[in-house]
Amino acid sequence: MNTALFKFLNELKSNNNREWFQDNKKQYDILRNEFIEIVRQLIDRISAFDPEIAGLDAKNCIYRIYRDIRFSHNKTPYKTHFGAYMSGYGGRTSPYAGYYIHLEPGNSLLSGGVWCPPSPILKKLRKDIYDNMDEFVEIIENKDFKKTFPALEGEMLKRMPDGFPADSPYDYILKHKDFTVSSHKPEEYFYTDNWMDQAIEDFKKLYPFNRFLNYTVGDFFGKA
Numbered sequence: 001m002n003t004a005l006f007k008f009l010n011e012l013k014s015n016n017n018r019e020w021f022q023d024n025k026k027q028y029d030i031l032r033n034e035f036i037e038i039v040r041q042l043i044d045r046i047s048a049f050d051p052e053i054a055g056l057d058a059k060n061c062i063y064r065i066y067r068d069i070r071f072s073h074n075k076t077p078y079k080t081h082f083g084a085y086m087s088g089y090g091g092r093t094s095p096y097a098g099y100y101i102h103l104e105p106g107n108s109l110l111s112g113g114v115w116c117p118p119s120p121i122l123k124k125l126r127k128d129i130y131d132n133m134d135e136f137v138e139i140i141e142n143k144d145f146k147k148t149f150p151a152l153e154g155e156m157l158k159r160m161p162d163g164f165p166a167d168s169p170y171d172y173i174l175k176h177k178d179f180t181v182s183s184h185k186p187e188e189y190f191y192t193d194n195w196m197d198q199a200i201e202d203f204k205k206l207y208p209f210n211r212f213l214n215y216t217v218g219d220f221f222g223k224a
Contacts, residue, residue, distance in 0.1 A: 001038070001190040005031050009080050010105050016076040028065070031082075036062060038196075039084045039101070045200050046099055050207050052088030052214070053099070060091035080104060088214075095121060096217050097179075097210035099203050108187060110199055112206035113180035114213050115154070121220055126161060126174055128216040133170055139212060140173075140181070145205050149181035179213055181206070 008031055012021070021028070040058040047054035061084040069075050085091065087098025095118070100111040117125065129136045139145065140152065156175040160166045164174050183202055189195055 001195060002031075002034060003191060005035070005082065005103060006105050006187055006190075009082070009103070012078060013080045013105065016078055016080065018077055021078055032062075032065075035082050035084070035103075039086065041196065042084075042099070042101065042199070042203075043086055045196070046086060046203055049204055050099075050210070052096070053086055056086060056088070056091055058084070060093075061086050063092055081107070095221075097213040099206060099210070101199070103190065105187060107184075108190065109182045109184045110202050111180060111182040112149075112203070112210055113178070114217065115178045115180050117178060117217075121217060122177065123161075124220050125179060125213065125216050126164070129179075130164060130170070130174060132212075133173075136173070136212060137170070139208050142208075145209070148183045148202050148205050149209075151181070152176055153180050153182055154178045181209065
């Protein structure tokens, strides 16, 4: 990957204002097009083992760099990362579990799962995980999976959600408000010639996790 992408993001972090961005818009457009090509290649390679990804338009997977500052205390106008979410049925807008790449100086990662689902889907995910806990635990505790994606991430409830036993040994799973995992990567990871090969191997490990979650999401939407 071109080191110019991280260099640009570093400079943007120090100059997060419209004047600087407009002065460097041409460079941003070049880097964005390069990122679109990276995502297109990832889609092609992920779809080899996850057919739901096949045919996705890379542009529909990439997030805008412009921040929505209407309800935020942070009024900086631009994100300081490049991100793309590759998931069936809509790309970045999809409610389904998918594959996420996040490029940011000091905070790059590969990730997957279902993030911030609406309450009805979250309730159904919890129930299906509870009803099939042995299968779910086998997936997230798999040695190869856990080496790359150590644990579920995100916000958790302080107490067990309604409808589940308070003394369940799986409270560390059922209290989650979403079901995602991440593999954090140093910037240098993306400078190696075979970084995409390594990323695809990581995403392959995510497939059983996403497939489990998507059975529930698909059933919710009548597509299972």
